[in-house]
Amino acid sequence: MESFKKDISEHHELRVVSALKEDKDYFLSNTPSDAYQDQLDFIWEKKQKPKAIITFAISKRGEAVSLPQSPFGGLWIHDGLSSASLEAFILAIVEEMNHRSVHTISITQSPKPYEPQVDLINYLLFKSGFEHKKVLSHHVFIGKKKIKKLVQKESMKIQKKSKSSGLKTSHSSISNFGFLKEIRSWNAQKGYEVAIDENRIVQQVSEYPDRYFLITLSKDGQAIGYSLCVKLTSDSLYYFLSAINPKIPVKIGGELILNELFQLAVEQKVSFIDLGSSDLEEGANHSLMFFKSRFSNDICNKITWDKKL
Template sequence: MSNFPSEGYRDQLDFIWEKGHKTKATITFAITRLGEAHSLPHVPFGGFWVHENLSSASLECFILAVIEEMKRLGTTMISLTQSPKPYEPQVDLINYLLFTLGFEQAKVQSHHFFVGKKKIKKFLQKEAVKSSKKSSSSDLKTSHSSISNFNFLKEIRMWNKEKGYEVTIDENRIVRQVSEYPSRYFLITLIKNGEAIGYSLAVKLTTDSLYYFLSAINPKVTVKNGGELILRELFKLAAEQKVDFIDLGSSNLLDGANHSLMFFKSRFSNDICNKVTWMKKI
């Protein structure tokens, strides 16, 4: 996603930390016309990526080098959303160093994960009988496929609005991203009596992960266990793609934690990690 340009930003810069002609760590920023640096806008997270284990001193040197270059470029503020631990094993060290170097936490979101390629397969085996009984008894079916058209985006927006949820998706950007990286996007469909009544968009943010992005079920249709069936289809897709973990995303309301959603996701997860947004004025 860092290779996808951010509209409304004057520059997009890649910072690369090398030693012996080997890339040790990277970070990408989009710079606004006002001189604010963001890593990264319009995506779930950006932040630092460590390609090989680094000492705390070396990683601190990289962060300091980024700050100095941002000063030289006349940047007024640095903002970065650091990926949770399943994506970046050294995230605790990164967060610690950002704190010691004067960055302040602007936002913390909690993500539910299901980690373990073999565990994903075992989960599917365990839930197969339950899923079969529930889908057959209620005329519900699920499927997943690559994306051939984008009509589902309008329905997701409409259904979420009808439920009173805030809708912030940029449909045009999603269309461009899918067109650029078609093999990374999958549509999960919930069907009742031959009609699509629910959708979820799954994205391979990295080669070894699957991210549960957008989801909605038609509120005018009475459905029991629809959300469970969509997630079981997500696990089936994850097994087929042979990913190491599933990211079920955050569960936030405008005024705090969405406890009911967190409880629901906890039934389909075996880990929980924070995603932190850091800011520093220059």
């Protein structure tokens, strides 16, 4: 699909282009979804320089989502924007969606560590008629130096725990995908349903092998736990999928896996770790939130916004 530009004012213009043509640090913005016919970047420009961007997948039924089958989508600000300019961008998006016969817009805005201007973005989405549909709380650990300091502080303690329990952890790039079936099986045995598209994960790992890592927990040389981690951006590490074999109960398995995650974060020199959300259909997963709080130094919200046109 060819790109086009639309003048909004003498200062800014909206450019819309196929998402697959734009190279972005958040690589999931370039990953198409089978249920959507178009995946488009809406770019806010001034003097031909991008100031902000958002990617939408648009279905034949007139649904625009940022982004389906992804942890989040939302607006990314490349350069300092005034509140008025950012609001004009949002309104230009809505106007363009109307012209494209889109009847619903859904935006899952990234948490604050990914986009520092998220509070302003959420405020202006609300003022532009968007309604919040869902809120998830993410535990994060922020600070490159703080991550390294914590790993150094806990290393001796973790080594003793690992030795006394007979457990080992390691991390590596991904060479095969058998662990996905085990994660699904182990979680099913615990009564958890993991909605993962294995084919999509295989495709993403194949296209971006340097962004994905597998943490393995083993006992007596046998893998009894896994965690799939991904660098959603070059400066972050996201704790994506995890499971431990329920038939081999271990008390400190989760702690050892997260310690390995922090060691990986030091190696990758990222600025923050995203431990993801802790949610149940009936409410907050307080036990999981308590566990993650031991490995985080901040909490931030991820909000999904909807607007009917």
